Amino acid sequence: MKNWYHARYLLAAALLTASCQSNPPARKDKPQEDSLAMREKYAASPVLDAAAAIEHMQVEEGMQVQLVAGEPDVFVPVAMTFDEKGRMWVVEMMGYMPDTSGTGEDMRNGKVVILEDTDHDGRVDSRKVFLDSLVLPRAVCLVENGVLLAEPPKLWFIENNDDHPGKKTLVDDKYTEGGNVEHQPNGLLRAMDNWIYNAKSDKRYRKSGNKWLIEHTHFRGQWGITQDNYGRLFYNNNSENLLGDYFSPGLGANNPQQRSVSGYDENIVPDNRVFPIRATPGVNRGYMKGILDDSLRLVNFTAACGPVVYRGGLLGAAYAGNAFVAEPSANLIKRNLLQDSGYIVTGRQAYHGHEFLASTDERFRPVNLYTGPDGALYILDMYRGIIQHKTYLTPYLRNEIRARNLTQPLNCGRIYRVAPKEAKNIQPVTLPGDPAGLLALLDHPNGWVRDRAQQMIVDHHYTTLAPQLREKLQQEQKPWGLLHALWTLEGLGQLQLADVETVLLQANPYLKIQALAAMPAVIKPGQADQALALITPLQQNVLLAPSVALLLPSIKQVNAKAAAQLQTELLHRYADDRYVADAIISNMAGHEQELLQQLMQWNTDTSLVIHRHLEKVLKNIANQRKASHNASLQKEYPRGAMLFKNVCQTCHGADGEGIQSLAPPLNQSQWVNGDKHKLIAIVLYGLHGPVSVNGKVYQAPEISGEMPGIGSNDEFSDGDIAQVISYIRNAWSNRSDKVTEKDVQQVRQQYKGRVKPFTEQELK
Missing domain, CATH: 1.25.10 (Leucine-rich Repeat Variant)
Incomplete structure (x- = not known):
């Protein structure tokens, strides 16, 4: 059986269209070369078979990279999970960006496949198609007797009948709302608290009998999500190494008007530098100063994704609890060291100047990482040239793709595992x-x-x-x-x-x-007094106080008077503690003004943390009340409303108030309501670096350091762009004159030949 498999694998490798020969990996201690030398050295990006691809990888001393599966057993893997037999359930996103225009992205060629190593030699030799004819599937999770599957815009539960799909139940018809392939929910992480969480989402799910529960939670991340041994969640966005929660994921999300809650979506590893071992000119903004260094290597994350907190044990004690992050644009995997300091989690990069794993193969595209049932670190490699979605694809990157023939092939994909060199006959634990x-x-x-x-x-x-x-x-x-x-x-x-x-x-x-x-x-009416007797004394412990404050909504449900008393005690003791303050505000959804009155009666000091944070929430509420005729705007600007939902909303929020770690507010922004020609320029060409919005400076890591322009996207006409700008200038509390197609054309003519985004200083 295995001989047949190897023959089939070698045949597939032989059919790849490019040579498997390329330059050997660069040494870590080799001095950097100038850009011309690097351009010449990496002028081509040949397609390599999996064995050759591994030869082009540098991995941490003492570790080895092993091939687990490759084409024709897996194609374009983007997500997976393991079952109790050690089998891999892999999501194949075959339709992603067939060319630089995304032609055919709507084809039903996505699959969920079951991969198995039947003879236990570490290499997959069995492939079963569980589901096919899917459009851009993106996440999978095993629950009871079935499979939870994300196929935008819907979330499905499909019963498993002996590895064949059975009854199909629609769990959520709005799993994704708007956004594009890069900016839609994904993950489906079944966390320690028995709920299923997602990245790029504020929803969580749980099966209860024959019903599916859907609850609001904190908005988290962009692509990929993981947990540590305490069940705390970690994630990131494309430009930030690692974000995460200090507290249990199911708490603190009770107030929809609260833009952020301290202790959630925290910047865990603020160092975003990366250290590729090859030139990486094929990044979307590679032409901009500071994106690449003098040797054309990426300087900071631009496609951070697929994080995993390693909990497998096999790699050794030094790796326990480390957070690994994939960077497909730079063909590498980052290792971060995490540490608890009280309830705060801090992190730093494990190395300076090199990475845990890096490749000189431009087509090595790690997009998701996992701990396996054998304790190894697993890597999903899409193995392709194009990873940037068409929505934001710049002319510069189109030229890079063309120069090195990166569009084809589209039928590759690998799954690797990293294990110690001395580890022999590594086998998964079967449950x-x-x-x-x-x-x-x-x-x-x-x-x-x-x-x-x-x-x-x-x-x-x-x-x-x-x-x-x-x-x-x-x-x-x-x-x-x-x-x-x-x-x-x-x-x-x-x-x-x-x-x-x-x-x-x-x-x-x-x-x-x-x-x-x-x-x-367990806080139930009949046991409320006993529960309070346990909880209340713990508020005196500084380490436990935030967790006590986060329980206020649950206590309020069974004993409102006791909850109010406990809240008052916490308020008086911790008014200047941002974690306790935000937990209290989260508990007061719909009663923020009452909280402000209580606060002012006790202490009129407006510099207290709780006062400042409460004022922000009250401002958000006031802005929401002013927002009105968005429904009529959708009729007036249908293409603009759709463009906003698919492109702008994913970072700026449906309410235009911005999303933490991603983008600043559009609502009541002087850039939106001011000179329309400046706003048109930003939408066409993008905005780079810090930006001031109504007196506050937004910059990385509070937001992404760059807003991409859409002026080079052939999918959007000048009329579409005029509509989306007009929509934004009149949505929520904004009231400004409309933008016409002619206005957009005039700005294009004014900046004819420009490709790079603006800075705030240029626009001023």
Whole structure:
């Protein structure tokens, strides 16, 4: 069987259209070359077979890269998950950017395939197509007896009948709303708290019996999402290394008018530098000063994606809890070191001047990373030339693609794993179906195994394990198994107040924080007094105070008076603590003015953190009340409304108030309501660097350092661009004169030949 597989693989490799020969990887200590030398050295980007591609990689000393699957067993992989047998369920996005115009992106050629290594030699030899005829599928998750699948704009649940699709249920017909392929929800991470979270989204999902629950949560990231051993979520956007949460993901998102909540969407690793080992001129803004260095290497992240907090154990203790981030534009994978400091998570890059893994092959496009059931680090490589979506594709990058024939081929893709060189015969942990076997695996050193064991116990409704799970709550010396026991009880609907109390009595403060995060499941009317007796004293502990404050909405549901009293105590004690302040504001949705009055009666100091943050929320509410006739605007500017939804809204927000880490406000911005010719120039050519909006300077990392222009996109006419600008200038609280097609043409003529974005100083 395997001989046939190898013959088939070699045949596919032989059919690739380009030579497998290229320059050998550059040495780490080799001095940088000038741009002309680098242009000559990397003038071509030949298509390599997988074996040759590995030869072009540099990986951290002591590690090795192994091929797990390649074409023809996998094509254009963008997301995957493992099942309890160690099989990979892989999403293939075959339709992504067939050429620089995106011709044929709507073709039904996407698939979900099941890949398996049947003879246990580390290489896939079995491919089953579970689903086909999909349009740009992007995420997959295994739940109970089926598969949760994201196929924009819908989220589906498909029952699994012996690896064949069964009944199909629509979970959410608005899983994605607007946006383009680069800016739509994805991830479907089944987290420790038994909810399923996404990147580029503010929704979470959970199956409860035959119903699917959908709840509002914090907006997070862009492409890829991961969790650490405490169930905290981490993510990023294309220009930022790593963002994440300090607290449990299910708390703190109660006030829709609160633009940001401290402790969520925090900048974990602010250092965004990258260190490619080859010239990387094929980035969208490579012509701009500061994007590439003198040797044409990318300086900072421009396509950060697919992060994973490594929890596998196989790589060694030094790698435990490290955050790896993919950068396909620079053909590398970054390693970051994370550390807890109280409840705050901080991080730094593991190296300066080089990367954990980097390649001289321009077509190496790592887009998602995972911890595997064997403990290895897994890499999904789309292996293609074009990764920039047409919406923002610049003429410069079109020329780069043309110069090195990067459009073809479209039928490649690889899955690699990284493991120590000395590791031999690495095998995945396969999970048993019996309750006792799964219970034992909650203490396994591989975090993926613990996660999957918890999920299987919950999916199979093994409630008979409740007594043994409670026994695990006593094992402070095994904190990971303890936490999984806690959340497994919650997932089974068996968690009791006494269970949470058991964990609260542990000495480890991080376990106490997790116990508080699980408290909403057990705060019930009949036990409200007992719960409050446990919670209230903990507010005096500075480390636990934010977690206590985040419970206020749950307490309010069962005892509003007690919640108000606790809130007052927290307010008086922590009015200048941004984490507690934002938790209190989150609890006061719809009653912000009452909170302001209470605050002013107690302390008139307007410099207090809670006062300043509350004023921002009140301003947002006032702006929302002023917003009115957007529905009529959609009729007046139909193409403009659609263009805003698909292109602008993903970063600036549906309400025009901007999205943290991405873009500043459009609502009441002087750039929107001021000189229309300047706004047209920004929309056509983009804006780079810091920008002042109504007296506040927005710059990276608070927002992305660049807004791309759309003037070079053939999909949008000058009439379309005039419509979207007119729409923005009259949406929400904006009231400015319309922009005509002739206005757009005049600005194009004024800046004829320009390709680079403007800076604020130029426009002034």
